[in-house]
Amino acid sequence: MTESTRIRIRSxxxxxxxxxxxxxxxxxxxxxxxxxxxxxxxxxxxxxGAAILLYNRTHRTVVLTRQFRFPAYVNGLxxxxxxxxxxxxxxxxxxxxxxxREAEEEAGxxxxxxxxxxxAYMSPGSVTEKLFFFVAEYDRENKISAGGGDHKEGEDIExxxxxxxxxxxxxxxxxxxxxxxxxxxxxxxxxxxLG
Numbered sequence: 015m016t017e018s019t020r021i022r023i024r025s026x027x028x029x030x031x032x033x034x035x036x037x038x039x040x041x042x043x044x045x046x047x048x049x050x051x052x053x054x055x056x057x058x059x060x061x062x063g064a065a066i067l068l069y070n071r072t073h074r075t076v077v078l079t080r081q082f083r084f085p086a087y088v089n090g091l092x093x094x095x096x097x098x099x100x101x102x103x104x105x106x107x108x109x110x111x112x113x114x115r116e117a118e119e120e121a122g123x124x125x126x127x128x129x130x131x132x133x134a135y136m137s138p139g140s141v142t143e144k145l146f147f148f149v150a151e152y153d154r155e156n157k158i159s160a161g162g163g164d165h166k167e168g169e170d171i172e173x174x175x176x177x178x179x180x181x182x183x184x185x186x187x188x189x190x191x192x193x194x195x196x197x198x199x200x201x202x203x204x205x206x207x208l209g
Contacts, residue, residue: 020044024052034060059142064113065101066128066148067198067207068121069178074208076181077121077152078195080172081163091191097174097184098192101145109146117150121173122161125150131201136193147198149207178208 022042030036036058042050068077080097087094102116110128117125128148136145163169176184181199184190190199202208 022050029056034058056140057142058140061103061105062109062144062146063101063103064109064116064146064148065099065194065198066113066117066125066150067099067202068117068123068125068150068152069202069208070152070154071208072153074177074179075175076178076199076202077123078174078176078181078190079120079161079163080174081169086191096192097190097195099195099198101194109148113146113148118158118161120161120163120169120171122159123152123156124158125152125156131198131205134197145194147194147201149198149202178202 020043024040024042026040027038028035029038036056038054038056040052040054043053044050069075077100078097079100080095082094083091083096084094086096100113100116100120102112102120104112107115109130113128114125117123117128128150130146130148132147134145134147136143161171161173163171178199181190182203185196185199190196
């Protein structure tokens with residue numbers, strides 16, 4: 015945490031340290047008018063992550079994954095299956111190393127020279143995670159396995175290769191509802207990544 019002239023921490027209480035860390039913090043916040051206000055916030059710290067859109071210019075395709083997400087299931091997604099780009103937590107790795115590992119584990123592609131395109135806080139009202147967004151070109155010769163994720167972590171991932179146009183249509187139809195995936199697919203369209 016950085017020093018600030020607008021924040022004075024009063025107390026921090028750990029509420030849970032099971033899967034990740036949930037804390038409740040009481041702090042004083044100096045408002046724009048100069049007055050101080052005491053506030054309470056809960057923050058969920060799951061670490062930072064990285065996400066990557068794999069694309070092929072020749073075939074105008076992208077690689078996506080489909081996997082079960084329990085939080086989406088309990089929040090109304092009927093089967094809990096989300097279509098996403100490859101992504102994962104950094105776990106003390108550099109973002110580039112993390113995303114290369116995740117592309118291999120989840121999609122089965124060995125990639126070289128992933129290019130970072132931006133960073134974003136995905137749910138800053140309660141989650142501390144910052145996500146590093148990457149793109150990388152792939153070709154079918156880079157396919158080294160079927161992918162599918164890490165079985166020990168409970169992953170059961172289906173690999174999808176679809177045209178960029180189909181992926182954008184999937185957003186419009188609500189078939190893709192994952193924020194990081196929507197952001198990277200829109201980046202690909204805006205930047206004319208596939209030519």
